[in-house]
Amino acid sequence: MRKIFLAKGFVGIIFVIFLIGNVYLAEAKSIRFIEGEMFPIPEIFHSGSGYTAIEVGFDGKIYVGTAFYGSSAHLLQFDPKDLKWKDIIDAHKLTRETGTGLDSQSKFHAKILLDGDGIIWAATKQGNENFVERPEFGENYKGYPGGHLFSFDPKKKIVIHHGILRKQEGIMGGAVDKKRRKLYYWSDPKQHLLIYDIESGDIKDLGTIGGSPRYMVIDKKGRVFGTGRPGIIWMYDPEKDRLYDLSVRLEGQGKYKDPYAMVISKDGNRIFAVAIGGEYVMEFDLSSISLVATDPDTDGSIKCFHVDKSYPEEAGKPGDQHAAVLGKNGCFYFPNVIDRTPYLMKYDPWKKKVECLGVIRIKGNPELEPLYAQGACTTDDGTIYMMFISAGSGKRMPYSIVRFNKLSAR
Numbered sequence: 001m002r003k004i005f006l007a008k009g010f011v012g013i014i015f016v017i018f019l020i021g022n023v024y025l026a027e028a029k030s031i032r033f034i035e036g037e038m039f040p041i042p043e044i045f046h047s048g049s050g051y052t053a054i055e056v057g058f059d060g061k062i063y064v065g066t067a068f069y070g071s072s073a074h075l076l077q078f079d080p081k082d083l084k085w086k087d088i089i090d091a092h093k094l095t096r097e098t099g100t101g102l103d104s105q106s107k108f109h110a111k112i113l114l115d116g117d118g119i120i121w122a123a124t125k126q127g128n129e130n131f132v133e134r135p136e137f138g139e140n141y142k143g144y145p146g147g148h149l150f151s152f153d154p155k156k157k158i159v160i161h162h163g164i165l166r167k168q169e170g171i172m173g174g175a176v177d178k179k180r181r182k183l184y185y186w187s188d189p190k191q192h193l194l195i196y197d198i199e200s201g202d203i204k205d206l207g208t209i210g211g212s213p214r215y216m217v218i219d220k221k222g223r224v225f226g227t228g229r230p231g232i233i234w235m236y237d238p239e240k241d242r243l244y245d246l247s248v249r250l251e252g253q254g255k256y257k258d259p260y261a262m263v264i265s266k267d268g269n270r271i272f273a274v275a276i277g278g279e280y281v282m283e284f285d286l287s288s289i290s291l292v293a294t295d296p297d298t299d300g301s302i303k304c305f306h307v308d309k310s311y312p313e314e315a316g317k318p319g320d321q322h323a324a325v326l327g328k329n330g331c332f333y334f335p336n337v338i339d340r341t342p343y344l345m346k347y348d349p350w351k352k353k354v355e356c357l358g359v360i361r362i363k364g365n366p367e368l369e370p371l372y373a374q375g376a377c378t379t380d381d382g383t384i385y386m387m388f389i390s391a392g393s394g395k396r397m398p399y400s401i402v403r404f405n406k407l408s409a410r
Contacts, residue, residue, distance in 0.1 A: 065108020
């Protein structure tokens with residue numbers, strides 16, 4: 001009898017293992033992946049990190065600004081044809097600065113801008129921030145001098161140093177008005193909106209915007225927008241030369257959360273945005289702007305619509321949404337990292353629907369974790385490049401750009 005009992009127990013264990021194995025197999029089969037090609041950024045130019053500084057030039061090459069904490073940031077050029085990297089700008093070499101730690105030109109943080117003539121613009125920022133004491137302020141001649149502006153002409157192979165935009169502050173954000181030939185940035189940490197005139201080299205300081213938006217957008221009228229104080233979208237109107245604070249009027253379910261990554265729509269009439277940890281993709285209707293103040297400390301209002309959930313249904317909650325880009329097809333693409341799983345999301349503004357394209361996986365290196373995308377750009381054929389930092393535990397992927405071929409083709 002004992003032998004029969006042992007035999008039955010053994011068969012039962014095998015059956016349970018079989019069932020568990022089938023469950024895991026079914027789960028593995030249900031996971032949808034979207035693969036990208038990884039191109040590591042040479043380690044001599046960075047310390048494993050970068051930010052919003054990525055753009056494609058008229059020459060089809062990808063321009064990437066790195067972060068090298070306590071040392072010198074670099075502007076690099078990647079050729080998608082021969083897969084080679086070139087060092088275009090060494091910030092300390094061109095500025096002849098020798099600062100270390102917080103006082104170094106250690107980041108190209110601002111969005112790389114492309115003007116109407118194909119000139120590449122990049123601006124530096126301090127690194128290793130002390131967010132409480134802000135020791136870069138003061139009259140110490142050894143302190144942080146301020147963020148520098150550079151331009152690069154790919155045709156003439158000429159780099160020009162345009163100087164410091166605001167003393168003792170780094171440069172973030174970034175938008176270009178190709179018609180008026182103006183560049184827009186904001187300073188960190190005092191958050192002043194700065195306008196650089198490409199023709200004259202003049203700098204205009206419009207004062208504080210009250211917020212720290214990684215992204216700035218510009219519409220077809222040349223108006224510039226960004227995230228301001230809580231519940232506020234600021235707007236600069238170049239025709240009136242005035243900065244406005246617009247209170248957000250939310251329509252739709254959920255609670256409003258200040259956007260972090262934003263882009264302008266293809267028709268220039270709407271802003272698409274997501275927030276870090278935000279549940280919804282947001283649409284701001286620029287035709288809804290009213291300059292009749294509804295609150296005593298604002299200048300008007302703008303409507304925001306929560307159009308759809310920003311995360312996959314199976315995830316059940318939002319995650320880290322640091323980067324976003326507009327595809328050539330007019331759709332809004334953004335990565336969403338939830339519990340260390342990096343999803344690539346797509347918002348279709350015509351269908352008003354968000355779709356999960358799959359879990360991001362590196363082609364040929366499925367064991368790597370592309371967890372944190374910091375910036376993105378789109379080429380003419382709809383290929384999307386995203387910049388991923390080296391972060392997280394386990395087997396980290398190197399600081400790289402990742403290519404999704406013709407993902408957003410028209």
